[in-house]
Amino acid sequence: MATQRLIWRDEYLIGVDELDWEHQDLFQRLNELHDALAKSDDLEAIEDCLGEIHARVESHFALEEQYMRANKFAGYEAHKDEHDEFLEVLVELAKGILDSPEPERRDNLEFQLQAWVINHVITSDRDLATTV
Ligand SMILES: [Fe+2]
Numbered sequence: 475m476a477t478q479r480l481i482w483r484d485e486y487l488i489g490v491d492e493l494d495w496e497h498q499d500l501f502q503r504l505n506e507l508h509d510a511l512a513k514s515d516d517l518e519a520i521e522d523c524l525g526e527i528h529a530r531v532e533s534h535f536a537l538e539e540q541y542m543r544a545n546k547f548a549g550y551e552a553h554k555d556e557h558d559e560f561l562e563v564l565v566e567l568a569k570g571i572l573d574s575p576e577p578e579r580r581d582n583l584e585f586q587l588q589a590w591v592i593n594h595v596i597t598s599d600r601d602l603a604t605t606v
């Protein structure tokens with residue numbers, strides 16, 4: 475199965491404007507990564523995209539965690555664990571793709587990142603917005 479660009483849908487909105495905005499921004503960054511991965515020869519562009527994604531994800535998680543603490547969200551620890559784990563996975567995947575960027579690994583990287591982000595937004599992030 476070929477990889478695809480992500481398409482934002484309003485059903486992904488969680489109802490907290492600044493978090494929703496960052497989720498949409500993250501979709502855009504993932505689409506930039508998609509484009510960079512599609513060009514087989516430019517490892518530097520892939521590295522730049524992954525660096526940008528890591529930086530934005532890290533600051534997005536910090537904002538979300540601040541939001542949860544401010545609202546005394548009961549699921550804080552579990553949600554934060556998901557964030558921490560994803561950042562570790564992201565670093566590992568980035569290292570892996572830059573070491574050996576063959577097509578199957580590119581597709582796998584993209585599938586994993588896209589699936590995690592969408593799944594996290596429509597489950598855990600929606601949860602934090604609806605239960606505070
Ligand atoms: Fe989250």
Ligand SMILES: [Fe+2]
Nearest residue numbers: 497538595599
């Ligand atoms: Fe989020």
